[in-house]
Amino acid sequence: MDRFEAGCLPNGTATSGQVRSVMRRFGLVAATGEMASVYKILPWLSGEAIRATNFCFY
Numbered sequence: 180m181d182r183f184e185a186g187c188l189p190n191g192t193a194t195s196g197q198v199r200s201v202m203r204r205f206g207l208v209a210a211t212g213e214m215a216s217v218y219k220i221l222p223w224l225s226g227e228a229i230r231a232t233n234f235c236f237y
Contacts, residue, residue, distance in 0.1 A: 180206035183229055187236060205236045 183206035188194065194202070212228025215221045221228075 180210050182206075183209040183232065186229070186233060202236065205232050208232050 180203060184202055187202055187205075209229045209232035212221065212223070212232065213225070216223040216225065216228060
């Protein structure tokens with residue numbers, strides 16, 4: 180989740196609490212997708228869930 184959050188916001192970017200809350204939820208989805216690919220539940224490459232979730236976030 181931290182990796183997703185760090186990738187979404189440039190350093191020093193101020194965000195409201197609401198944006199940060201939504202971003203954390205998207206980070207949870209990204210982390211879940213990455214875990215599913217590690218455990219071979221999904222046939223995705225490493226990082227694919229993060230890229231897809233980042234696309235949806237924006």
